[in-house]
Amino acid sequence: MVLCGVSRQILGSSCGAWARLLQRQSRGCVYSSIHGFNQEEIREKLQAFPGGSIDLLKQESGVAVLTINNPSRMNAFSGSMMVDLEEMVSQLENWTDCKGLIVQGAAGTFCSGSDLNAVRAISNPQDGMKMCMFMQNALTRLLRLPLISVALVEGRALGGGAELTTACDFRIMASGSVIQFVHKHMGLVPGWGGAARLVRIVGSQNALKLLGGALKVDPELGLQIGLADGVLEVPGAEEGAGTLLQQAENWLSRYTKGPTPVIQAVKKVVLSGRELPLSEALRTEKDVFGTVWGGPANLRALASKSKHK
Ligand SMILES: CC[C@@H](C(=O)O)C(=O)SCCNC(=O)CCNC(=O)[C@H](O)C(C)(C)COP(=O)(O)OP(=O)(O)OC[C@H]1O[C@@H](n2cnc3c(N)ncnc32)[C@H](O)[C@@H]1OP(=O)(O)O
Numbered sequence: 001m002v003l004c005g006v007s008r009q010i011l012g013s014s015c016g017a018w019a020r021l022l023q024r025q026s027r028g029c030v031y032s033s034i035h036g037f038n039q040e041e042i043r044e045k046l047q048a049f050p051g052g053s054i055d056l057l058k059q060e061s062g063v064a065v066l067t068i069n070n071p072s073r074m075n076a077f078s079g080s081m082m083v084d085l086e087e088m089v090s091q092l093e094n095w096t097d098c099k100g101l102i103v104q105g106a107a108g109t110f111c112s113g114s115d116l117n118a119v120r121a122i123s124n125p126q127d128g129m130k131m132c133m134f135m136q137n138a139l140t141r142l143l144r145l146p147l148i149s150v151a152l153v154e155g156r157a158l159g160g161g162a163e164l165t166t167a168c169d170f171r172i173m174a175s176g177s178v179i180q181f182v183h184k185h186m187g188l189v190p191g192w193g194g195a196a197r198l199v200r201i202v203g204s205q206n207a208l209k210l211l212g213g214a215l216k217v218d219p220e221l222g223l224q225i226g227l228a229d230g231v232l233e234v235p236g237a238e239e240g241a242g243t244l245l246q247q248a249e250n251w252l253s254r255y256t257k258g259p260t261p262v263i264q265a266v267k268k269v270v271l272s273g274r275e276l277p278l279s280e281a282l283r284t285e286k287d288v289f290g291t292v293w294g295g296p297a298n299l300r301a302l303a304s305k306s307k308h309k
Contacts, residue, residue, distance in 0.1 A: 028144040030193075031133040039137075042130045043086075049079030049118035056088045062099035062147075062260055063249060064092065067106050068164075074112035075105040077160055081115075082131070086138040092145050099263045100256035101149040102248050103168055105161075110151070110177070113159025132191035135160070139167035139193050144271060146264040148255045152248040153177045154234065159186065163194025166201060169267075172230040172251055173219040174244055179227060184214045200274070202227050259297040265289075 031037035052070025059065070066088060068075045077085075092098060105111050114131075122131060142149070151157070151165040154174040162181045165171045173179070181198070183189050189211065190198075199207045206225045209215060222228025230251055235243040256263055265288050272284035292298055 028141040029137045030140050031137055035133070037130075037133050037137075039134070042134045043083050045122070045127065046079030046082050046118075046131065046134065049115065049121065051078035051115065052076075052081045054081050054084035054088050056091060058091075058095060058098075061256075062097050062263075063252065063256055064095070064098060064101050064147075065245065066101060066103045068104070068111045068161075069106040070115070071107035071109075073115055074109050074156065075107075075161070076112045076115040077118075078115045079118050079131075082135060082138070085142075086134070089138055089141045089145070092147070093141065097260055098145065098147040099260050100252050101145065101147050101168075102152050102245065102252060103149065103164065104152040104245060104248070105154065105157075109155025110153045110157040111161030111164055112156060113161050113163075113182070128191070135192040139164065143167045143169070143197070146267050146271075148252065148263065148267055150229075150248060150252050152232075152245065153179060153228075154244060156180070158182050160190075160192055160194075163190050163192040163197075166194050166197035167192075170229040170252075171222070171227060172232055172248060173222050173228045174232050174234050175219060176234060177219065179217040179222060180214060181211050182214050184211065198227075261295060262292055262297050265292050 052068075052073070052075070055067040055069050057065045057067075068077070068081070070076055070078060070081060092101065122128060148170070149168040150170040150172055151168040152172055152174070153165060154177055156177070157165050157179045159180075159182050162179045165179055171179070181190060181194065189195060195207065195211060198210065202210070202225045206227075210217065210225075210227075215221075217225075217227055219228055219231040223231060232244060232247045232251070235247075268288045269285045272281045272288075275281075276284060
């Protein structure tokens with residue numbers, strides 16, 4: 001997403017496949033062919049493990065809802081759902097009006113990680129690493145979208161499900177929910193980028209405790225260590241379905257309210273500050289600033305002589 005000068009010049013010209021390749025690499029992928037990653041090969045392999053779906057609802061408000069949908073397996077990720085996820089991220093990358101995203105699980109629980117049936121079938125290190133590269137690419141691109149994202153955790157977020165929550169800007173936990181990096185109990189460590197992101201969210205001491213102890217993080221502990229950014233009460237049945245999602249939309253709205261270019265610019269400067277060395281982050285901030293300075297929202301605010309009391 002943050003392009004270097006050379007890539008930007010090349011992309012500006014019309015050199016077809018080469019430009020597209022560069023664009024794909026610079027979009028936020030961690031792995032490409034130079035790392036021995038063959039996207040088509042792994043897609044085909046993953047498609048051999050079908051089940052469930054990833055559903056994307058793009059709303060006029062500019063806030064989309066992404067639903068992990070495989071209730072009979074507690075929303076575990078089948079292979080085809082991993083491919084779906086990558087496709088939904090591509091759709092979001094091409095959605096120019098995006099401002100916000102809520103990632104939720106279907107039917108009252110978040111996600112129980114990889115589908116263990118698929119995991120058993122690809123339990124050799126080569127296939128495991130291919131799946132891991134595929135998911136790292138997809139989740140890195142998810143986190144780098146120019147919108148503000150929140151994982152709405154209801155029920156359980158286990159293993160890869162816990163990792164998925166860290167690929168969002170914020171996490172809000174419903175009462176009674178649990179985030180648990182169960183990898184140690186599976187004889188594993190996170191592989192979808194969840195450890196690297198967790199360290200940046202809660203610090204290395206807390207990350208070591210959560211991974212080393214496979215600790216269950218409830219909303220109270222989540223708030224205490226900074227893994228959770230908010231807690232929502234699960235509404236009673238009489239209050240009607242969808243209320244938790246409405247609460248999440250309401251929670252997110254304080255960050256997504258306002259003109260789309262400004263919200264996108266906010267995310268871009270925070271993202272570059274988080275990911276780039278300081279000099280590069282400063283230069284990116286200057287470039288992003290240039291996109292909003294003198295823009296419609298800026299001129300409107302200046303004309304209204306607004307006071308920030
Ligand atoms: C690759 C490693 C890592 C990663 O990707 O980074 C992983 O994610 S590994 C997967 C980690 N997750 C697990 O180990 C979850 C194991 N399951 C459970 O602990 C429990 O099922 C539960 C999620 C706590 C729910 O318990 P409960 O409420 O008692 O329901 P059931 O156990 O009856 O579950 C209903 C149904 O769902 C199936 N299920 C649940 N999780 C998975 C899964 N990850 N893969 C495949 N299937 C899953 C469970 O087997 C039940 O199905 P049936 O037995 O057919 O009823």
